[in-house]
Structures are given as structure tokens and as C-alpha cells.
Amino acid sequence: MSNFTESAKNVLASVGGVLTSGFGWVGGICRLLWDATIRGARRPFGIHDIFYHMVSLGVRSLPLATVMSLFVGMVLTWQFGEALIGFGAKNAIGYASSLALVRELVPVILALTVGAKMATGMTAELGSMKVSEQIDAIASLGADPIKKLIWPRLVAATWSLPILAVWGNVLALASGAVIADVVFDVPADYFYETYVDELWPSDYLSGLGKSVVFGLLVGLIGCYQGLTTKYGTEAVGISTTNTVVATSVSILSMDFILTTIFLPVS
Amino acid sequence: MAAVIELQGVGKSFGDHTVYQDMHLAVEEGETLTVIGGSGQGKSVCMKMMIGLLFADEGEVRFRGAEVSELDHEGLRALRQKVAMVFQGGALFDSMNIRDNVGYALIEHTSMADEAITARAWECLDMVGLGQDRGLLERMPVSLSGGMRKRVAIARSIALQPEIILYDEPTTGLDPSNIRRIGSMILKLQKELGVTSVVVTHDMPTAFRVSNRIAMLYERHFPFVDTPEGFKHTEVPEVRNFIQGRVRDGA
Numbered sequence: 297m298s299n300f301t302e303s304a305k306n307v308l309a310s311v312g313g314v315l316t317s318g319f320g321w322v323g324g325i326c327r328l329l330w331d332a333t334i335r336g337a338r339r340p341f342g343i344h345d346i347f348y349h350m351v352s353l354g355v356r357s358l359p360l361a362t363v364m365s366l367f368v369g370m371v372l373t374w375q376f377g378e379a380l381i382g383f384g385a386k387n388a389i390g391y392a393s394s395l396a397l398v399r400e401l402v403p404v405i406l407a408l409t410v411g412a413k414m415a416t417g418m419t420a421e422l423g424s425m426k427v428s429e430q431i432d433a434i435a436s437l438g439a440d441p442i443k444k445l446i447w448p449r450l451v452a453a454t455w456s457l458p459i460l461a462v463w464g465n466v467l468a469l470a471s472g473a474v475i476a477d478v479v480f481d482v483p484a485d486y487f488y489e490t491y492v493d494e495l496w497p498s499d500y501l502s503g504l505g506k507s508v509v510f511g512l513l514v515g516l517i518g519c520y521q522g523l524t525t526k527y528g529t530e531a532v533g534i535s536t537t538n539t540v541v542a543t544s545v546s547i548l549s550m551d552f553i554l555t556t557i558f559l560p561v562s
Numbered sequence: 563m564a565a566v567i568e569l570q571g572v573g574k575s576f577g578d579h580t581v582y583q584d585m586h587l588a589v590e591e592g593e594t595l596t597v598i599g600g601s602g603q604g605k606s607v608c609m610k611m612m613i614g615l616l617f618a619d620e621g622e623v624r625f626r627g628a629e630v631s632e633l634d635h636e637g638l639r640a641l642r643q644k645v646a647m648v649f650q651g652g653a654l655f656d657s658m659n660i661r662d663n664v665g666y667a668l669i670e671h672t673s674m675a676d677e678a679i680t681a682r683a684w685e686c687l688d689m690v691g692l693g694q695d696r697g698l699l700e701r702m703p704v705s706l707s708g709g710m711r712k713r714v715a716i717a718r719s720i721a722l723q724p725e726i727i728l729y730d731e732p733t734t735g736l737d738p739s740n741i742r743r744i745g746s747m748i749l750k751l752q753k754e755l756g757v758t759s760v761v762v763t764h765d766m767p768t769a770f771r772v773s774n775r776i777a778m779l780y781e782r783h784f785p786f787v788d789t790p791e792g793f794k795h796t797e798v799p800e801v802r803n804f805i806q807g808r809v810r811d812g813a
Contacts, residue, residue, distance in 0.1 A: 335635075425656075432615050433653035437667045437718075438642035440635070 321520075321542075328446065328520050329512075335440055336447025345448035346455075353417070353449075354456030357410045361460040362467060368405050369468030372397060373475040377482075386480050390490030393472050398495055398503045399558070400551075402464040407510035407547045410460055411453075412540050415518030418449055419539040422522025423532040431523070446519045453515030458507035465503070502558035509554060510547055517542050566591050566626055566726060566758055567612050567645075573620030574607060581607050585621070585783040589726070594752055594759040596769040598804065599779030605762040606650070608779070609728045612760065613645050614638045643671055646719035647728040652711035654703035660687070660714055661699040667722045686717035689754075690747055709740035716747060720755065727751065729761040733768050741768060748772045766805050770794065778804065 336342075376392040422445060425431050434441045469491055473484040517539060525535040565588035574582040581604035589595050589612075597605050610616040611623050617631045624630065625641055633641060646667075654663050664683035668674050674682070680699065687693055690713040703711060712732055719727055729748065733741040745768045751757055752772075763769050769776055770790045778786040778793075778801055786793075786801050796802055 428651055428656075429649045429653040430655055432610070433647075433649055433655070434666075435615055436613055436642055436647040436649075437670060438639045439666070439670045440639075 324524065325516050325520050328442075328523070329450075329516055331442050332446045332450050332519075335442045336450070338443075342443070342448050345444075346451045349448050349452035350456055353414045353452050354460060357413060357456070357460060358463070360413060361406055361410050361464055364405055364409050365402060365464035365467035366471040368401050368464075369393075369397060369471035370475045372401060372468075373472035374479060377476065377480040381480070387482060387486070388490070389476050389480060389482055390472075390487040391494045394469075394491040394494045395499060397468045397472070398465055399499050399506075400503075400555075402468050403461050403503050403506040403510060404547065404551050406461055406464050407457060407507065407514065408544060411457060411510055411514040411547060412543045414453055414456070415514045415521075415539050415543045416536050418453075418515070418518030419521040419525070419536045420532060422519060423525035423535045426523060426525045427527055427529065427532060446523075449519055450512065450515040453518070454508060454511040457511030457514065458504050461504060461507040465500075498558075502554075505558065506551065506554050509550060513546050513550060514543060517546060564591050565589060567760075568624045569608070569611070569618075569621065570624070571621035572611070572618045572623060574604070574611065574616070574618050580782060582618070583782040587777055587784050587787070589758060589760055590775075592752075592756060592758055593774040594748065594761060594772050596761045596763060596773040596776045597779060597784075598763065598766070598769055598776060600804070601764070603779050604782075605779055606730050609647060609730055609760060609762060612728060613647050614641055615647075639671075643667070643722055644724055645726045645728065646722070646724040648712070648715045648719050648730060648732055650731045650734060652703070652708075652715040654706075654711055654714060654718070656703055659700050659702055660706075663703065663714060664718045664721055666718065671722060682721060683717070686721050687714070689720065689751070690714070690717045691743065692717065709736050709743070712736065712740075712744060713747070716744075716751075720751065720757075723755065724757060726758045726760070729759065729763075731762050731764070733763055733765045741765060744768070745771050780804075 373389060373393045376396075377386060377389050380386045380388055380392060422431070425445070431441050431445070434444055469488070472491070473487045476482040476487040477484040521535045521539040521542065525531050567589040569585060569587045572582050572585040573580070585608075587608070597608060599605050607616060611618055611630070612625070614630045614633065617623075622629055622631075625645065628637070630638075630641065654660075655666070658666070661680055661683050662669070664686050665679040668679045668682055683699060684693070684696070687698060692698055692710065692713055703714070706714065716727075716729075716732070732744050732748070736744065748759055748761060749772055752759055759772070761769070761772060770793070773790050775787060775789055776793050777784045780786065780800055786796075786798060788796065793801060793805060802808070
């Protein structure tokens with residue numbers, strides 16, 4: 297009996313520890329968002345830094361976003377095509393693919409791949425600056441690290457991911473049309489018409505809205521993990537690994553929340 | 563002499579680890595105060611509290627009478643224009659060239675033109691003995707030796723003509739000639755710019771050479787504060803053991 301009690305206590309203590317650190321982590325992320333909004337959104341807005349990071353985070357992620365979007369468009373169209381052939385409805389392939397790609401797969405796949413790349417890059421860079429005391433040096437020179445380092449990265453990530461999602465939607469549509477035409481003998485122009493016909497503006501907006509939130513999340517997690525890196529080069533590696541996990545879990549959790557919000561609307 | 567920085571009854575802990583307990587220390591105007599003590603005891607923490615990078619859990623840290631923990635964002639910004647810090651590894655910004663590193667505070671706090679910032683950066687580099695090669699301004703920190711990085715860090719700290727410079731282990735990892743050079747630089751800046759200096763170091767020859775007073779951190783406070791001569795001739799066993807590098811029995 298006492299062993300059972302002891303085990304139960306240990307389990308509860310472990311669960312409590314995980315919950316406490318989880319809430320602490322979420323609280324830290326919220327605090328960082330608050331600080332960045334209050335201290336960053338003031339003149340000068342750091343437009344040059346924001347554009348620098350948009351190039352660094354967004355433009356340099358174009359090849360990855362291109363490859364991911366092409367393949368997700370092809371794979372999903374092929375899967376739907378196979379399923380629809382069984383019902384003798386292969387001509388509906390455009391209708392079936394469009395909603396899943398625009399509302400769900402393109403934003404989520406890009407956030408999971410390109411977003412994780414952005415977040416880990418931020419964590420590694422800020423983590424290295426933290427362990428080499430460069431962040432303290434910025435503060436000691438009278439500048440604000442939140443304004444100088446966090447604000448431009450957050451804004452850049454928040455803008456870059458939806459722009460990449462727009463590009464990804466175009467490519468997913470194009471690659472889906474190729475599969476429809478070549479594999480299922482559904483003309484590409486018919487695929488295009490049915491694809492676009494199925495979509496309402498709210499579908500585009502829900503996809504883009506998700507990308508904006510995912511971008512913000514990616515920026516927040518990447519920066520927070522970097523700023524909370526402990527001392528030593530090993531700590532940078534640990535933070536970066538944790539960022540991948542945190543980004544993936546947060547994006548999928550947030551996707552569920554956003555889907556419950558957006559679905560009734562669209 | 564008046565105290566420019568005062569730490570009164572300071573307590574500071576990180577989790578279960580208590581770094582300071584009822585600690586008192588005063589830095590007087592125009593002096594060079596050297597802080598010595600064992601590794602990992604919290605000497606750098608003391609400096610970071612002086613410049614508001616860390617805050618005391620208990621007690622007061624005052625700069626010219628103003629409580630540092632009560633300063634708002636603008637107050638801290640003003641404090642950091644008067645108090646500069648040279649970090650242990652230099653902490654130069656990897657993504658910026660030497661000109662932008664040295665001129666960082668000028669870009670941040672003044673409306674000086676680019677040419678004027680370049681001229682001032684060059685002047686500061688010249689003061690720390692790096693004025694021979696004009697091409698240095700365009701070089702990146704990664705291309706510099708350890709000694710040069712520390713001197714560039716000192717040049718960066720004096721760009722805004724601060725009243726106080728905090729040196730965090732400025733001689734660590736340097737060869738004897740560079741250690742001597744950094745020591746000379748601390749003396750030169752005190753003499754030419756009239757700055758008050760606080761130096762954290764393990765290097766006793768440097769401590770004896772540059773200091774007006776030495777404070778030894780021992781058991782979470784500063785029980786021993788004296789002149790270099792006083793330290794050299796002390797009969798206090800803890801101090802003698804430390805400066806002569808002796809290990810206590812059983813330690």
C-alpha cells in the first residue's frame with residue numbers, strides 16, 4: 297500500500313512538474329510577445345532590420361517552400377484522384393483538393409518545415425549571442441535587446457510565412473493540375489476551374505490567417521528559446537533541438553484551435 | 563571621496579545557490595577598485611548589478627544615490643551611457659565590423675553623422691593602441707586575436723566617454739605581454755579620461771598594479787577591502803592564501 301502511495305505521489309509530482317514548466321514556458325512566450333509589442337512598436341520601427349530579416353528568413357526559404365509546395369500538391373491530388381476514381385468521380389478532383397490544400401495543408405506543411413527552419417535559425421543565432429554575452433553587451437550599451445533583436449525577427453517571421461504560403465498555394469495548384477492531367481486524364485484547365493470554383497475568399501483568408509499566426513508563433517518560439525539558452529555551447533544545441541519539438545507541437549495544436557474557429561465561418 | 567556606486571545589504575540568489583548575503587561595497591569617484599575572489603563566486607554578478615543587467619533580491623544598489631532597480635527603461639538607458647562594461651570575452655557583435663562595433667553606442671544615442679562616428683571610432687581605437695592600421699575599421703571581429711578583441715571591446719566602452727568603466731576579467735586568456743598592455747590601458751584611461759574603474763580579475767600582478775583599492779569576495783560578501791599595499795602585507799590567512807594561490811588543508 298505504501299509503495300502504491302509512493303508511486304502515486306511520484307507520478308503526481310512528475311505531472312505537476314511538467315505542467316508547471318509547461319505553464320511557465322507559455323507564460324514566458326506571452327511575456328515576450330507583450331514586451332516586443334510594447335517596446336518594439338515605437339519609432340524608430342527598425343524597418344531596415346525587418347527587411348533584412350525578411351530576406352534572411354523568407355527569401356532564403358523560397359527553395360524549401362517551393363519543393364514542399366510542389367510535392368504536397370502532387371501527393372494530395374494523387375491520393376484524392378485514387379479515391380475518387382473508385383466512385384467514378386475523378387472529375388471532382390479539383391473540388392476535393394482545393395479546400396484541403398488552401399485551408400490546411402499548404403499553411404501547415406510550410407509552417408512545419410520552413411517555420412521550423414526559421415525558428416531554429418533564430419534560436420541558434422540568439423542562443424550563441426546569449427552565451428557569448430552579446431545580448432548583455434547590447435543592453436550595457438544602452439540599447440534594448442527586445443527592440444533590436446526580437447521585434448524585427450517577430451515582424452519578419454509573421455509576414456514571411458503568409459507570403460510564402462501564397463507562393464505555396466500557386467505551386468500546389470500547378471503541381472496538382474499536372475498530376476490531374478498526366479495521371480488521371482483530367483484536363484489541367486478543368487482542374488484549375490473546379491479548383492478555383494470551390495474556393496471562397498474566406499477559404500483563402502483562413503489559410504492566410506493561419507500562416508500569420510504560425511509565423512508569429514515561429515518567431516516567438518525561436519526567439520524565446522534563444523533568449524532562455526543557458527550557458528555553454530552545448531546549451532545552444534539543446535535549445536535548438538527543443539525549438540524543433542516546441543514549434544511542431546505548437547503549430548499543430550494551434551492549427552486545431554484555428555480550424556475550430558475558422559471552419560464554421562467558411 | 564564620494565561613493566559613485568554603493569551596494570548596501572545586497573542579497574542575490576540563483577535558485578538554491580546564494581551568491582550574495584548582506585553584501586556591502588562602495589566604489590569611490592575616480593578610483594580603480596579591483597574585485598578578486600574564487601571562480602564562480604559571483605564577481606561578474608556584482609558588476610551586472612551595478613549596471614542594471616541583474617537586480618538584487620535584497621538590499622540596495624545605488625548609482626549616484628539613485629536606486630538602480632527603481633530606474634525605468636529610460637533611466638537605465640541613461641545609466642548605461644555613464645557606466646560602460648567590458649565583457650570577459652569582449653562580446654563584440656559578430657555580424658558587425660569593428661567600426662560599427664565601436665560606434666554602436668554613438669549610433670544608438672547620438673545623431674552624429676557617419677563620418678563623425680567613423681572618426682570617433684578611429685580615435686577610440688587609437689587610444690587603445692590599435693591606431694596603426696586604418697583597415698581595422700572594416701574587419702570583422704572573428705579575424706582578430708584575443709588581445710585585439712579585448713582592446714576593441716575597451717574602445718567600444720569609451721566611445722560615449724563614460725564616467726565609470728567595469729572590466730570583467732579583462733586579462734583572462736591573454737599572454738603576459740597582452741596582460742601588461744591591458745593593465746597599462748586601464749591606468750591610461752583612468753589618467754587621461756578620469757574614469758572610475760571597477761576591475762574583476764584573478765591576475766594578482768594586474769590587481770596590484772592598477773588598483774587604488776582591492777576588495778576580496780569571500781563567503782558571499784566583501785569582508786576584506788584594502789589598498790594593494792595592505793593586501794600585500796596582510797596577516798589575514800584567507801587573503802594570504804588566496805593571493806599566494808595556496809590551497810587550504812582539506813580543501
